[in-house]
Amino acid sequence: MATGYIFISVFLLLADGFIVRGPAGPLDAPLGSSVVLPCYVNELLLMEGLEVEWRRTDSGIMVHLFLDGESRPEAQQQDYHDRAHFFTDQIQHGNFSLRLDNLRAEDEGQYTCRVYSQQDSGETVVQIKYPVRLVVSGSDESISAYVGEDITLNSFVDSHITPEHIEEVSWRKTDEHKDVLVLLYQNNETLSDSSDERYKDRVEFFTAEIFKGNFSLRLKSVRTEDKGVYMCQVFAGGLSANATVLLERLVFSSLHVMVLVFCIAAAFGAVLLLCCLTYCRKKHTVTSGTIRNLELSLVFCPNICMFFAFIFWGLTEVLL
CATH class of the missing domain: 2.60.40.10 (Immunoglobulins)
Incomplete structure (x- = not known):
């Protein structure tokens, strides 16, 4: 018991x-x-x-x-x-x-x-x-562009971090002596006013793609001085990562080439006609009518070439 x-x-x-x-x-x-x-x-x-x-x-x-x-x-x-x-x-x-x-x-x-x-x-x-760390990827190859065209510098945040938890994304051009701020994204907002003067009104994010982790940069009306290395740096949750994109080769568009061709033709034609006119006047072997034709050609031909050069230059400003 x-x-x-x-x-x-x-x-x-x-x-x-x-x-x-x-x-x-x-x-x-x-x-x-x-x-x-x-x-x-x-x-x-x-x-x-x-x-x-x-x-x-x-x-x-x-x-x-x-x-x-x-x-x-x-x-x-x-x-x-x-x-x-x-x-x-x-x-x-x-x-x-x-x-x-x-x-x-x-x-x-x-x-x-x-x-x-x-x-x-x-x-x-x-x-x-944490199963993943913050990873930012850019372009595997350097980018070539025509002067005056719009280009895209790629940057993707490869993680499960949602955009509202990304503290800052900055695009900078890494010059030899200092970094130039191209565009800044902070506190879920694009701060366009923070851009360096040379990039104001020429850069933007693809806003509709940000929620996918796409922080690629659109650079408008590329200039020769834009050539160089661009870095996209991302800060999130105490972590940071970056990716770089090289804008390596800037070439002139066909319109720019036409402007150059007509300018060269104007200069070369003017020199050639002037030499012919001078030679004919010294030799006294041609008629006055031929000399008059050479004088008229010297006046009109270079100016016609320059006229077309200005037309093509205007088209580059409008179209590019």
């Missing part, structure tokens, strides 16, 4: 204990996303005297606290305000999981969930890992 009583007492004592369970392994979560850190017990606990703490395992920083039947956000460390939340309606069922929003690079690491009740206490450890 006594032995049976002792057995029943031990069984009841053991039954009062509980086990805190967590995930089977590390949680993979991309920057900027939300993740649920599992923590639950194998039996229902009395709410009276129940306390649940979530802390960083390495530093002991308080992530969130449940005490006296309610969440205590005032106990949180500042970095976790409005980012760490209990599933309050699930706590009475033994679910003490925590949702962590807007993940940052510094959130990676281990978290300890400690549960205290009137009967017992227990804990589990949860680890957050």
Whole structure:
């Protein structure tokens, strides 16, 4: 009789204990996303005297606290305000999981969930890992362009970071002595006024593509001085990465070539006609009519060539 009583007492004592369970392994979560850190017990606990703490395992920083039947956000460390939340309606069922929003690079690491009740206490450890790092890709090959045309300098953010979690994207031209700011994207806004004077009103992002991680740059009316190396640098969640694009060879368009041809023809024709006219006047072997024709040609032919040169130059300004 006594032995049976002792057995029943031990069984009841053991039954009062509980086990805190967590995930089977590390949680993979991309920057900027939300993740649920599992923590639950194998039996229902009395709410009276129940306390649940979530802390960083390495530093002991308080992530969130449940005490006296309610969440205590005032106990949180500042970095976790409005980012760490209990599933309050699930706590009475033994679910003490925590949702962590807007993940940052510094959130990676281990978290300890400690549960205290009137009967017992227990804990589990949860680890957050990032499956990818911030990667920015550009053009594999250098870019050639005609002077005056519009070109695209490619840059893609290859990660699961959403645009609203990208802190800054800057395009710069890396000159020998200093970097020139081409265009800046900051706080979900393109800051065109921050561009260097030589790029104002000539550069823009493809706004409709930004949500896909496309931060390619459109450069309008390319000039010869635009040749060089351009770098796109991205900052997100405490991480940074960059990609470079080389604008290597700038060639003249066919319209520019036509302008050059007519200018050369005007100059060469004028010199040739002048030499012929001078020679004929010295030799006195040609008629006055021939000399008059040469004089008229000297006046009109170069001017006609220059007229066409100005027409083609005007077309380059309008079309390019």
